[in-house]
Amino acid sequence: xxxxxxxxxxxxxxxxxxxxxxxxxxxxFNGLFWYQQHAGEAPTFxxxxxxxxxxxxxxxxxFLSRSKGYSYLLLKELQMKDSASYLCAVMDSNYQLIWGAxxxxxxxx
Amino acid sequence: IAGITQAPTSQILAAGRRMTxxxxxxxxxxxxxxxxxxxxxxxxxxxxxxxxxxxxxxxVPDGYSVSRANTDDFPLTLASAVPxxxxxxxxxxxxxxxxxxxxxxxxxxxTVV
Numbered sequence: 748x749x750x751x752x753x754x755x756x757x758x759x760x761x762x763x764x765x766x767x768x769x770x771x772x773x774x775x776f777n778g779l780f781w782y783q784q785h786a787g788e789a790p791t792f793x794x795x796x797x798x799x800x801x802x803x804x805x806x807x808x809x810f811l812s813r814s815k816g817y818s819y820l821l822l823k824e825l826q827m828k829d830s831a832s833y834l835c836a837v838m839d840s841n842y843q844l845i846w847g848a849x850x851x852x853x854x855x856x
Numbered sequence: 857i858a859g860i861t862q863a864p865t866s867q868i869l870a871a872g873r874r875m876t877x878x879x880x881x882x883x884x885x886x887x888x889x890x891x892x893x894x895x896x897x898x899x900x901x902x903x904x905x906x907x908x909x910x911x912x913x914x915x916v917p918d919g920y921s922v923s924r925a926n927t928d929d930f931p932l933t934l935a936s937a938v939p940x941x942x943x944x945x946x947x948x949x950x951x952x953x954x955x956x957x958x959x960x961x962x963x964x965x966x967t968v969v
Contacts, residue, residue, distance in 0.1 A: 751898065780957045789946060789960035790899075797955065834898070838954055843914075846898035 749773045751847035753835050758853045759825055767820045767833050767850045775840020781809050781820045782834040784849065790834055794820070822852075830854045859883065860961035862947050868967045869937050877932045877964050879947030887950045888930040889914075889958065890922060892943040899946065905930055937968045 750772045759765040771779070778797040782790035796802055796811035796818060808821040820833055832849040839845055863878045881888065886907045891899040901914030905924040919941060921933045930949075934941055944965050948958040 755896075778954055782957070789962050790958075791960070792957045795955045795957060836899075836957075842954055843901065843904070844899075844958065846900075848896060848898045 749837075749839065749845045751835055751837060751845055753833075753847040753850045755848070756851045756853065758855060759822075761825055761827060761854055761856050763825050764821065764823050765825060765852065767822075767835075767852065769818045769820070769835035769847060771816050771818070771835070771837045771845075771847075773837045773839045773845055776813060777838040777840065777842055779809075779811055779818050780836045780838070780844065781807075781818075782836065784832045784834060786831070793833075825854050827854050827856070859959055860947055860949060862945075862961035862964050864964060865962070866965040866967075868969060869934075871937055871939060871968055873937050875934045875937055875966070877934075877945055877947075877966070879930045879932070879961060880928050881930075881947075881949045881959075881961075882928065883949060883951075883959065884927060885949035885951055885959070886927070888924065889948045889950075890920070890930070890932045891946045891948065892916065892941075893946060893963075894943050902932065902945075937966075939968045942966060942968045 753769045781793040784790040794809040801810045806823045834849045835847040836844045860881045889904045890902040903922040905911045947961040950958045
């Protein structure tokens with residue numbers, strides 16, 4: 748079966764750095780996505796990795812290791828507005844997204 | 857309209873009633889999707905359409921139907937609603953190039969009582 752695992756909840760301090768991990772087992776791989784979802788809102792696209800390595804985009808970076816079935820999202824200089832759920836999703840061999848349950852990130856002042 | 861529009865925003869529905877959730881996009885994306893999102897679970901695919909005139913079943917299609925008469929519209933119908941269909945429903949669309957992921961509508965919060 749297909750499976751995406753990520754922690755249910757994490758807590759971090761404003762101004763700090765947090766790493767959200769995601770492991771996956773899917774039938775085929777056509778890229779890994781990270782989405783941000785604020786409470787009561789739609790998911791919004793953050794990043795896409797299809798090759799191994801680190802992709803940096805401002806305060807957010809995403810890393811992928813295909814051989815390990817592993818990714819992480821790194822958030823630097825945390826701000827209160829970063830309090831949200833972060834969803835990991837993998838595009839399988841049929842080009843459909845398989846979603847993790849999401850990690851709720853709580854930022855404390 | 858900019859992006860994807862879903863209607864209604866929220867709805868309370870009596871069990872056994874028929875309901876259609878509307879989804880319209882103005883980006884000319886070929887592919888469209890319907891997901892439901894429940895607490896503690898990931899987004900689960902109900903139905904999808906890769907192009908106008910075609911539809912397919914996702915992970916949880918039972919009790920739902922869709923149609924894709926044109927590129928822009930992708931309505932989701934609950935033929936006879938049951939309480940287990942209480943959820944937040946998201947419509948999404950995507951371009952052919954997978955690296956851009958999906959664009960989501962703002963969702964419909966449905967409560968079946």
